[in-house]
Amino acid sequence: KVHLQITASLLLKKYHGGHVVIRMALGGATNRPFYRIVAAYNKRSRDGKCIEQLGSYDPLPNIYNEKLVGFNYDRIKYWMGCGAHPTKPVAKLLGLKLLTLKIQMYFQITICFIGSW
Known part of the structure; x- marks a missing residue:
């Protein structure tokens, strides 16, 4: 019974509420924003504290006029x-790549289905 109480108290300390x-x-710095894409x-x-960093986004163009985005x-x-x-800004950044991922997953499922005939 003591072990269950200790485990429950540890779980309550780790849970922060919300989804x-x-x-x-x-x-970044003043006039030089830099964003980390995080799960929090x-x-x-x-x-504040995040669960995991998933990527980064640099909204200011570099010398090649490119805005850099990286994701895991x-x-x-x-x-x-x-x-x-x-969130809406992250969904906007992910939009094109997630669409291609869905298409790739569709073709992989189709190929597996055809191969199982």
């Missing part, structure tokens, strides 16, 4: 599979 969202955390509880502050798509798919909701 998990995929959002941007602001970093929705009740945490914007730049496997982890994003994992968190979305666990029920995490992306």
Whole structure:
């Protein structure tokens, strides 16, 4: 019985309430924003503690006039599979790539289905 109480108290300390969202955390310096794409509880502050960093986004163009975006798509798919909701800006950044991932998954399923005949 004592063991169950200790386990329950540890679980309560780790749970922070709310649900998990995929959002941007602001970093960088004055007039030089830089965003980290993170999985965090929705009740945490914007730049507060996160569960996991999933990518980064640099909104200012570099010398080649490119805005740099990097994601870990496997982890994003994992968190979305666990029920995490992306915020609107993150969904906009993910839009094209997730569409191609859905198309690739469709073709993989189709190929597996045809191969099982």
